[in-house]
Amino acid sequence: MSVTTDAPATADEVQIVVAARRLREARSVFIGVGRPSTAAILARMVHNPELVLVYESGTIGAKPFQVPLSIGDGELAETADTVVSVPEMFNYWIGAGRIQVAFLGAAQIDRHANLNSTVIGDYDAPRTRLPGAGGAPEIATGCEEVVVIAPHSRRTFVERLDFLTTTGARTTHVITDLGVLEPRDGELTLTAVHPGVSAERAREQTGWPLGVADELAVTPEPTDPELRALRELVARG
Amino acid sequence: MAEITTLAEAVAALVHDGDSVALEGFTHLIPFAAGHELLRQERRELELIRMTPDILYDQMIGVGAARKLVFSYAGNPGVGSLHRLRDAIENGWPRPLELEEHSHAGMANRYAAGAAHLPFAVMRGYRGTDLMERTRVAPITCPFSGEELVAVPALRPDVAIVHAQEADRHGNVQLWGIPGVQKEAVLAASRSLVTVERIVEALEPRPGGVVIPGWVIDCVAEAPGGSQPSYSLGITERDNDFYRFWDTVSRDRDAFLAWMDANVLAGAAAR
Numbered sequence: 001m002s003v004t005t006d007a008p009a010t011a012d013e014v015q016i017v018v019a020a021r022r023l024r025e026a027r028s029v030f031i032g033v034g035r036p037s038t039a040a041i042l043a044r045m046v047h048n049p050e051l052v053l054v055y056e057s058g059t060i061g062a063k064p065f066q067v068p069l070s071i072g073d074g075e076l077a078e079t080a081d082t083v084v085s086v087p088e089m090f091n092y093w094i095g096a097g098r099i100q101v102a103f104l105g106a107a108q109i110d111r112h113a114n115l116n117s118t119v120i121g122d123y124d125a126p127r128t129r130l131p132g133a134g135g136a137p138e139i140a141t142g143c144e145e146v147v148v149i150a151p152h153s154r155r156t157f158v159e160r161l162d163f164l165t166t167t168g169a170r171t172t173h174v175i176t177d178l179g180v181l182e183p184r185d186g187e188l189t190l191t192a193v194h195p196g197v198s199a200e201r202a203r204e205q206t207g208w209p210l211g212v213a214d215e216l217a218v219t220p221e222p223t224d225p226e227l228r229a230l231r232e233l234v235a236r237g
Numbered sequence: 238m239a240e241i242t243t244l245a246e247a248v249a250a251l252v253h254d255g256d257s258v259a260l261e262g263f264t265h266l267i268p269f270a271a272g273h274e275l276l277r278q279e280r281r282e283l284e285l286i287r288m289t290p291d292i293l294y295d296q297m298i299g300v301g302a303a304r305k306l307v308f309s310y311a312g313n314p315g316v317g318s319l320h321r322l323r324d325a326i327e328n329g330w331p332r333p334l335e336l337e338e339h340s341h342a343g344m345a346n347r348y349a350a351g352a353a354h355l356p357f358a359v360m361r362g363y364r365g366t367d368l369m370e371r372t373r374v375a376p377i378t379c380p381f382s383g384e385e386l387v388a389v390p391a392l393r394p395d396v397a398i399v400h401a402q403e404a405d406r407h408g409n410v411q412l413w414g415i416p417g418v419q420k421e422a423v424l425a426a427s428r429s430l431v432t433v434e435r436i437v438e439a440l441e442p443r444p445g446g447v448v449i450p451g452w453v454i455d456c457v458a459e460a461p462g463g464s465q466p467s468y469s470l471g472i473t474e475r476d477n478d479f480y481r482f483w484d485t486v487s488r489d490r491d492a493f494l495a496w497m498d499a500n501v502l503a504g505a506a507a508r
Contacts, residue, residue, distance in 0.1 A: 033315045057264050057415045069477045070314035072264020074470055077414045083445050086418045087349045090342035129326045134310035138342040138362045167365040
């Protein structure tokens with residue numbers, strides 16, 4: 001597979017690389033499909049080969065070479081250390097607190113990192129019906145540490161959720177395509193911006209008056225090996 | 238002892254209008270062939286139960302077979318929305334759909350309680366969420382430690398329908414790969430139907446294989462390829478292109494109905 005790292009990293013690529021870096025020291029991570037999955041697979045390839053990937057389909061210790069389309073793709077079951085039933089996954093593994101980090105996405109997030117993946121608009125007459133809770137509520141209370149991966153826009157970062165699906169008490173980082181937010185005194189605060197992004201732009205794209213940390217960091221650029229591995233991974237999918 | 242029969246005979250015998258029916262499968266072994274047979278036999282007023290309604294339930298809801306959906310995550314996995322399901326909820330087309338929604342952990346525990354013939358299951362969860370007010374859960378205190386927990390009511394479907402790789406001639410079933418919640422669904426239901434890729438002389442033990450004895454199953458029917466476009470590990474592959482294709486065809490009501498007529502319902506008249 002020949003990919004190049006000539007073109008600079010896009011905002012989406014930086015988001016995935018930064019999410020993957022969060023898993024450098026992690027023992028285990030619980031992931032859904034899409035960007036969280038890409039980031040966790042990248043982390044296993046580049047930073048942390050011992051990282052245990054757990055998908056809610058029941059595959060524990062999956063070792064995918066490609067980004068799966070669904071959480072139940074055959075490659076996940078065939079490469080896993082063990083495959084368990086859904087009741088076992090939620091009771092023995094997630095509920096019992098055996099999975100360290102969770103990567104979650106959401107349609108809406110508020111300043112306390114609470115998430116909505118249920119409806120936009122009124123519950124009984126929704127403007128947009130979203131997929132629903134899935135595993136998120138118990139994943140967010142069962143795992144030690146929750147990392148949210150979401151696009152940074154006013155549509156997503158809202159003053160008030162239309163529905164509170166998942167609580168944000170254990171969220172340590174929110175990684176967007178613009179920067180990183182962390183809770184400070186119970187409220188999400190901008191602690192880092194990605195290269196070329198201003199704090200002002202992140203504030204404009206946030207639906208509440210976003211606080212900015214005094215010691216605002218700038219995300220280190222994706223390295224050549226990170227970017228190459230990510231582009232190869234995406235090209236395989 | 239399970240009766241080994243045709244899919245059409247099994248559906249005719251086990252599923253009635255108005256039943257609560259769980260066609261389970263967690264991204265793997267989804268019983269598409271059986272669901273399509275329900276539609277060809279024009280079952281209506283169904284209460285559909287499934288943790289992860291995907292394309293099959295989008296089709297069943299889109300033709301108006303369901304009055305209610307009990308679920309925890311409704312999406313086209315890795316692709317996006319279920320457009321027929323959303324049309325039913327957002328616009329009441331082709332008919333309004335009553336919803337009862339849970340989290341995955343809630344649904345999994347409800348099935349496990351149903352399989353155990355217990356009235357409810359106990360878990361941590363739901364607290365602090367808006368789901369608490371919107372669904373059937375109740376706070377409960379642990380009588381030993383005093384911990385505040387949540388009770389979820391058992392699921393006891395009228396019928397469970399699942400797909401597996403193999404059955405033997407006595408109707409003993411074996412599935413392997415991602416096991417989902419199929420065993421619990423079969424044991425929780427009043428009646429059960431298992432479709433299989435093939436009937437073999439003797440089951441061969443498989444790593445991670447789940448065996449469901451034939452004496453807890455009502456009917457077993459051979460349905461080769463019966464989980465497509467999902468897959469049966471080791472026998473068929475997941476048709477990811479179809480999941481993407483469905484996003485297009487299901488956006489438009491007329492295109493959807495035409496596709497269903499041509500590809501699912503066409504066999505009905507010939508019967």
